[in-house]
Amino acid sequence: MKKITIIGGGASGSLLAANLLRHNKDETLTINLVEKKDRIGRGVAYSTTRDCHLLNVPASKMGAFPEDVEHFYKWLQEKNYAYQPNEFVPRKIYGEYLREVVCSTIVNKAPNVQINIIDDEAVDIALDEQQAQTILKSGEILFSDQVVLAFGNFLPPDPTVENQAFAHSEKYFRNPWNSEFYEKIKADEDVLIVGTGLTMVDVVLNLHASGHRGKIYALSTRGLLPAVHQLGHVYPSFYDELQTQTRITDILKIVRRHIKKAEAEGGNWRGVIDSLRPHTQEIWRNLPDAEKRYFMQHLSRYWNAARHRMPPEAAQILAEMQSRGALEITKGRLRKIEANENGKFDVSYTADGAENQLSIDAIINSIGSQSNFRKLDAPLLVNLLASGTINTDSLRLGLDALPDGRTLNKIGSISQKIFTLGTALKGILWESTAMPEIRVQANRLALDLLEQQSN
Ligand SMILES: Cc1cc2nc3c(=O)[nH]c(=O)nc-3n(C[C@H](O)[C@H](O)[C@H](O)COP(=O)(O)OP(=O)(O)OC[C@H]3O[C@@H](n4cnc5c(N)ncnc54)[C@H](O)[C@@H]3O)c2cc1C
Structure with missing residues (x-):
């Protein structure tokens, strides 16, 4: 009998579970899928409830399984969604799809497989010769042969300025993926978005959709906007x-x-x-x-x-907002953010050698997920790094691991019990955060785990 615990039930963890369910043959298998909230399948990227948040990959390439990349597009057709294969579908629909993929593999699972979905947070893992004990926040302990770290995207780091006190302000929003903060921004308030990548695009589209009238500034050290998709350009491999x-x-x-x-x-x-x-x-x-x-x-x-390009429809909205002065994309380096007594932020940044000032009502952090796990305060990471059970890769972009997901501990030994996939492999593979890579990893890791002898 084999037991596998998966920590994190976003796209990576859920697809791994689905692949274990569909590939398992004769062995009796128990899967524990630990996920903090009602996020199974959706994770951070696909939990959004907003129609304006679009996938950045066309529908025909977002299938959950490597042998059927059009699976998502076929699902859209089955559900009578009128999208074309090359369209960029709202991410909330993709979240619905992933949930259904997981649910249908659970419904169709073989009787020798059991899956426990556990609404909790993993805080530590203890290893002995025989097994891995995953310790949950509730105090429960899950015993298994192997554990998979599928913890995906973490909150971004705060912008680095002289005085970090602003980070405690009510109008500073560190989590750009939790849509609830939009309710706290008034339509006529001036907003600073730190970062000019795809998360910034999401935030601007959302403010635009809600009729925001205040000025929106987006600032990053290079001031680079994501390029715009133009489908149909193919070039031979070199x-x-x-x-x-x-x-x-x-x-x-x-x-x-x-x-x-x-x-x-x-x-x-x-x-x-x-x-x-x-x-x-x-x-x-x-x-x-x-x-x-x-x-x-x-x-x-x-x-x-x-x-990481944006859909043309998103680019059009941004360009229109820029042309009427509602959105300003700036290349600059933040120097100071001070919350003043009027409830505003005094922001200064340097650009082309000159110091600039802004008076801002709300700040949204869109810097991107923190990839240096040593800077995180998530208990699981803190504990596993402190015990040396896992290590960060040499560039601190994720975990030290082999390309197939086997993690390495502090002294470089290959673990037979702790595995990972997705974003945590960024330092090892660089291209490891989007669905086309994740679906391949989830499928291959499931086969590898099923092949390993259980204790
Ligand atoms: C806003 C956004 C949009 C994106 N859009 C696209 C797109 O259009 N196309 C594309 O291919 N890719 C996109 N991506 C890339 C995205 O990272 C992947 O597609 C995929 O969603 C990653 O899933 P994941 O499960 O690895 O990570 P996540 O979605 O971050 O899920 C990890 C889950 O682990 C849980 N977790 C973490 N720690 C613990 C713990 N200790 N105990 C229990 N649970 C835990 C979290 O609650 C979380 O739900 C996007 C990413 C973001 C952030």
Whole structure:
């Protein structure tokens, strides 16, 4: 009899459970799926209730299973949703889909499999020779052969300024994914969004949909907006030129040459970037740490803007707001945020060497999930890092692990009991946070776990 505990029931944890259910053959299997709230399947990304929050991948590519990438699109048709394969569907519908995928695998499960969905938070894991004990906040202990860390996205770090007291203010919102804060922002208030990536786009779209009249500022060190999707640009793979490259500047030269070629042939840089997707993990893994660091420091923001694109309908709204002065995207470095006695924030930032001031009513943190797990106060991470059961990767982008999800402890030993997938593998694989990668990992990890001998 095998027992597997999965910590986190967002897309990664839920799909892993679904794959365990569908792949298990003869062995008696118990799965514990631990998730804090009513988030099974939805997690952080797909719990939104807002129609304006769209997927950033077209419907025909968002299927939950690697052998059927159109599964989501077929589901939309079955449900009579009138979306085309290349459309960007509201994320709340995708959350509905993932929940249904999980529920239907549970309903159709074999009698030798049991799944317990546990509404709790895992706070620690103790290992002995035989098994892993997952300790829950309620005090309950789950005994299992293997544990999978599927904890996904954590809250962003606070913006770094001289005085961090602003972070306690009622009008500073650290969690950009919890839609409840919108009720606390009045329509005529001036808002500062820290960050100019896809989360900022979500926030602006939401304010726009609710008829916000106050000025919206969005600020980041490079002021880069996500590029806009233009579907249909395909470019042949040139991975054979990249696979032996171990220097970022050489890779960049090759990629630029192909972009020029694509454009000369009437194509587009998007096709070139997309042609790298199946190979990004291999390219990353070939790089020495110093090159990865160089990339993080000098290029990652440009890569993110080019790779994580927004749907054209979102871009149109943003452009319209920018043209009438309702939205200002600024390149600058925050220096000071002080909450004053009038209930406002005095914000200063430097841009092109000049100091600028803003008077702001509300601040929304859209910096992006904290990836340095050593800076988190989540009890599970704090305890597992303190005991050396897990370790962060050398770039502190996630956990130290093998590409297949086996984690490494503080002294570099490979764990036979603790595994991970998704965002926690970002430092090891770089491209590991979106559904096209997660569905592959969830499927493969399920097969690997089922293959391992139980105690
Ligand atoms: C706003 C947003 C939009 C996105 N849009 C897209 C998109 O359009 N397309 C795409 O492919 N990708 C998108 N992504 C990427 C996204 O990360 C993945 O698609 C996917 O949702 C990640 O799922 P996850 O389960 O790994 O993480 P999460 O969704 O973060 O789920 C992890 C879950 O673990 C739970 N958890 C954490 N710690 C514990 C604990 N100690 N005990 C119990 N439970 C715990 C949390 O409650 C959480 O629900 C988006 C990401 C974000 C943040």
